[in-house]
Amino acid sequence: MLGEGILKGMAETAKNFFGSYVSKERLTTVEYPEERIPAVEAARVFPFLVYDGADWEAGLRCVACQICEKECPPKCIYIDKSKDKKPDYVGKQQFYPTRFDIDISVCMSCQICVEVCPFEAIKMDNEFELATDDRFGGLLYDRKQLARSNEYYHSIHPTEASEVDARLGEEKAKVEAKAKAAAEAAAAKAAAPAPPAPTAGGGS
Amino acid sequence: MEEIKAAIEAAVPGAGVEFVPNPGSAAEHSLRLVPASAIAVATFLRDDADLALDFLSNVSGVDWPDKEIAEKVKVTRTVTKTVDGIEQQVEETVDETRKRVEPGCLEAVYHLYSVAKKHGPLVIRMRTGNRSDRVDLPSLTPVWRAAEFQEREVFDLYGIIFTGHPDLRRLLMWEGFKDHPMRKDYVEPDDYEYEPTPHDQVLARALEHKSRD
Amino acid sequence: MSVVETKPERLDGWNRPPVILPDGEGELLEVAMGPHHPSTHGVFRMDLALDGERVVRLKPVFGYLHRNHEKIAEQASYLASMPYTDRLDYICSLTNNWAYALAVEKLAAQEVPERAQYIRVILGELTRIQNHASSIGFLLQEMGASGTPLMYAFKEREKILDLFESLTGSRMMCNYMRFGGCRVDVSAAWLDAARKVVAGLPQFVDEFETLLSSNEILMARCQGVGVLKPELAVNAGVTGPMLRASGVDYDIRKVDRYGIYDRFKFRVPLGDHGDVYDRYMVRILEIRESIKIVEQALKEIPTGPIMDAKAKIRGFRPKPGEAYGRIEAPKGELGFYLISDGGPNPYRYRVRPPSLINLTVLEDMCLGSNVADVVLIFGSVDIVLGEVDR
Numbered sequence: 001m002l003g004e005g006i007l008k009g010m011a012e013t014a015k016n017f018f019g020s021y022v023s024k025e026r027l028t029t030v031e032y033p034e035e036r037i038p039a040v041e042a043a044r045v046f047p048f049l050v051y052d053g054a055d056w057e058a059g060l061r062c063v064a065c066q067i068c069e070k071e072c073p074p075k076c077i078y079i080d081k082s083k084d085k086k087p088d089y090v091g092k093q094q095f096y097p098t099r100f101d102i103d104i105s106v107c108m109s110c111q112i113c114v115e116v117c118p119f120e121a122i123k124m125d126n127e128f129e130l131a132t133d134d135r136f137g138g139l140l141y142d143r144k145q146l147a148r149s150n151e152y153y154h155s156i157h158p159t160e161a162s163e164v165d166a167r168l169g170e171e172k173a174k175v176e177a178k179a180k181a182a183a184e185a186a187a188a189k190a191a192a193p194a195p196p197a198p199t200a201g202g203g204s
Numbered sequence: 205m206e207e208i209k210a211a212i213e214a215a216v217p218g219a220g221v222e223f224v225p226n227p228g229s230a231a232e233h234s235l236r237l238v239p240a241s242a243i244a245v246a247t248f249l250r251d252d253a254d255l256a257l258d259f260l261s262n263v264s265g266v267d268w269p270d271k272e273i274a275e276k277v278k279v280t281r282t283v284t285k286t287v288d289g290i291e292q293q294v295e296e297t298v299d300e301t302r303k304r305v306e307p308g309c310l311e312a313v314y315h316l317y318s319v320a321k322k323h324g325p326l327v328i329r330m331r332t333g334n335r336s337d338r339v340d341l342p343s344l345t346p347v348w349r350a351a352e353f354q355e356r357e358v359f360d361l362y363g364i365i366f367t368g369h370p371d372l373r374r375l376l377m378w379e380g381f382k383d384h385p386m387r388k389d390y391v392e393p394d395d396y397e398y399e400p401t402p403h404d405q406v407l408a409r410a411l412e413h414k415s416r417d
Numbered sequence: 418m419s420v421v422e423t424k425p426e427r428l429d430g431w432n433r434p435p436v437i438l439p440d441g442e443g444e445l446l447e448v449a450m451g452p453h454h455p456s457t458h459g460v461f462r463m464d465l466a467l468d469g470e471r472v473v474r475l476k477p478v479f480g481y482l483h484r485n486h487e488k489i490a491e492q493a494s495y496l497a498s499m500p501y502t503d504r505l506d507y508i509c510s511l512t513n514n515w516a517y518a519l520a521v522e523k524l525a526a527q528e529v530p531e532r533a534q535y536i537r538v539i540l541g542e543l544t545r546i547q548n549h550a551s552s553i554g555f556l557l558q559e560m561g562a563s564g565t566p567l568m569y570a571f572k573e574r575e576k577i578l579d580l581f582e583s584l585t586g587s588r589m590m591c592n593y594m595r596f597g598g599c600r601v602d603v604s605a606a607w608l609d610a611a612r613k614v615v616a617g618l619p620q621f622v623d624e625f626e627t628l629l630s631s632n633e634i635l636m637a638r639c640q641g642v643g644v645l646k647p648e649l650a651v652n653a654g655v656t657g658p659m660l661r662a663s664g665v666d667y668d669i670r671k672v673d674r675y676g677i678y679d680r681f682k683f684r685v686p687l688g689d690h691g692d693v694y695d696r697y698m699v700r701i702l703e704i705r706e707s708i709k710i711v712e713q714a715l716k717e718i719p720t721g722p723i724m725d726a727k728a729k730i731r732g733f734r735p736k737p738g739e740a741y742g743r744i745e746a747p748k749g750e751l752g753f754y755l756i757s758d759g760g761p762n763p764y765r766y767r768v769r770p771p772s773l774i775n776l777t778v779l780e781d782m783c784l785g786s787n788v789a790d791v792v793l794i795f796g797s798v799d800i801v802l803g804e805v806d807r
Contacts (some may be wrong), residue, residue: 005631012628028572044586073497110500110592228738229526264754264767319651319667350654352777376480
């Protein structure tokens with residue numbers, strides 16, 4: 001019969017239309033911004049800097065090695081290295097960035113900076129509602145705007161953050177064990193009596 | 205590869221095909237053609253019953269810029285020198301550094317496959333005379349229609365003029381654009397918008413441009 | 418209006434004298450379709466010369482999205498070009514990544530472990546499914562169906578994109594493949610979610626076909642329109658579903674057998690006539706074949722490492738040489754030609770874009786048809802401007 005194909009198609013759409021009143025999965029529209037889909041754990045938007053503890057300046061993990069600056073494809077990271085050093089999470093003296101700017105109007109969220117960072121200092125955020133009306137500096141984030149606590153990192157990427165914490169904890173434990181062994185060896189040396197002077201002509 | 209070269213030379217006399225080895229691990233060696241016999245060789249490659257390379261997959265341009273080579277050359281010269289109080293002509297050999305410029309060229313690389321026999325790739329290349337005035341090569345569009353847009357793009361971005369192309373004009377850049385962007389010595393115009401976080405020479409140019417207006 | 422008398426030396430966009438029709442009645446109508454046009458799949462312009470409604474000449478003009486990706490790649494390292502390849506064919510970012518990774522692995526002689534190969538096949542075929550579905554949806558949109566089939570296709574595409582997001586972090590710009598394997602391992606939970614999505618796909622294709630394939634309006638508009646002969650297709654370098662719809666059996670997954678495609682059983686659908694309806698049917702059948710491949714891969718995926726143990730992320734310098742690596746992307750043959758001079762950046766980086774080369778025959782297919790058919794034929798070529806212009 002002529003028109004049979006069209007009628008079959010219209011039966012299909014009618015099934016979907018009336019079915020959307022009855023079954024939830026035929027109603028696929030999410031009415032943003034009143035309803036939101038919860039973010040997936042792996043989602044990435046723009047980078048942020050992680051700091052441990054309460055003080056963001058003292059606890060910032062970044063040591064200004066500038067590897068992320070070199071590897072960034074659109075070159076949107078701009079780092080100034082400090083002249084002095086401050087202790088990091090294991091107590092070793094490290095440089096820190098006096099300036100760490102990311103231009104998020106240039107950043108393409110490729111996550112290469114996260115991949116190459118050897119110090120677990122830069123991670124990906126998942127906030128995307130960042131529109132601003134300041135055309136010339138509003139999308140240039142400095143290190144204060146980029147710094148977020150480790151607890152925040154746990155809240156957005158729980159599995160990743162736990163793995164990172166486990167790794168850093170292991171590093172810290174290794175360094176502490178080495179320091180303890182060195183201290184014990186030094187203490188043993190100081191406590192033991194001085195060895196006797198070798199006799200002349202001794203030994204065969 | 206040698207059999208293909210022999211077959212081409214048998215079919216097209218005076219073809220002047222040269223074997224170009226590929227040093228990397230992919231081992232995709234290529235054949236360099238002479239522009240004068242290129243169309244005859246290409247027609248043979250397409251129509252031969254065994255090779256049947258009827259599918260042109262890719263046309264690329266490559267820019268080999270002029271190279272300045274500094275060579276150490278031993279030069280023997282006759283010099284007047286005082287030896288033991290007597291003035292004599294003595295031969296002296298010194299090392300001199302001579303600089304010469306090896307002229308660069310532009311190159312077109314073609315990747316050929318066979319849909320009928322399902323083999324490939326065969327890579328053929330052609331070099332131009334130099335980078336400034338002798339930049340023409342024969343177009344292979346009459347043999348494989350696939351080269352039509354790709355040769356236009358190579359003309360647009362590198363400046364190789366393909367003689368015999370039915371419609372040689374710029375493809376990606378707008379008509380009236382002057383330079384050839386993919387060449388190694390292409391300098392971008394600096395009238396672009398000021399970016400807040402450029403680096404190094406991009407920052408220097410942006411600041412210089414900003415201070416001008 | 419006076420007739421322009423100049424005789425231009427080269428064919429140029431607008432400096433052509435108007436063509437007087439043989440019976441002396443008037444001039445051809447010259448229309449520029451695009452670049453601001455809802456049916457041109459992006460910023461694309463066609464200079465049409467029309468005799469009433471019939472097309473007499475069609476010259477495509479593009480370059481509006483030209484970002485000179487090839488030059489950026491010469492100034493960036495090999496790894497830094499990977500996110501830029503996402504943005505070539507921006508709908509199918511994972512297959513672009515795969516083609517680039519394949520070319521670099523050929524150049525540097527790297528091996529890819531088994532599990533990574535299976536993951537690549539799963540993601541590549543999911544990409545093909547969502548690309549063909551949205552391509553058919555857009556074709557129907559241009560036919561006037563106002564978005565209903567498009568939204569059906571997008572409903573399924575959302576499920577696939579959610580899978581991509583939970584694995585790679587981003588729905589479209591995935592940046593997932595690396596030289597020697599993949600970036601992040603798939604978890605068992607992800608594999609289960611993928612199995613659930615794939616289980617719902619055959620029903621979606623059935624619904625889609627009930628809606629469309631025997632629809633008389635679609636058949637009347639698509640059959641016999643935009644016929645492409647197989648000899649012209651092969652000579653013009655056309656690849657992908659366009660080539661197979663003309664009846665030429667050339668699928669790079671079967672010819673080159675890259676990756677582990679020789680382990681999967683799947684057929685290659687071919688068309689008889691080479692018209693728009695055949696291209697539509699070839700795409701639907703390819704979705705079905707891709708579903709089969711994904712089901713097989715999800716069943717057989719082994720455990721193991723996902724990266725080549727000797728691969729370096731930073732300081733990657735392949736030895737001097739050149740390589741050409743190509744895959745069967747959803748749009749056609751996507752190839753990367755790389756010349757390395759031993760440094761951290763490639764010396765020459767060339768993308769062989771399937772969409773650009775498929776457009777070579779656009780004029781041949783459209784001559785003599787109506788303007789409405791031009792829109793359909795152009796939609797059946799299935800181009801993405803990011804790839805055409807790079």
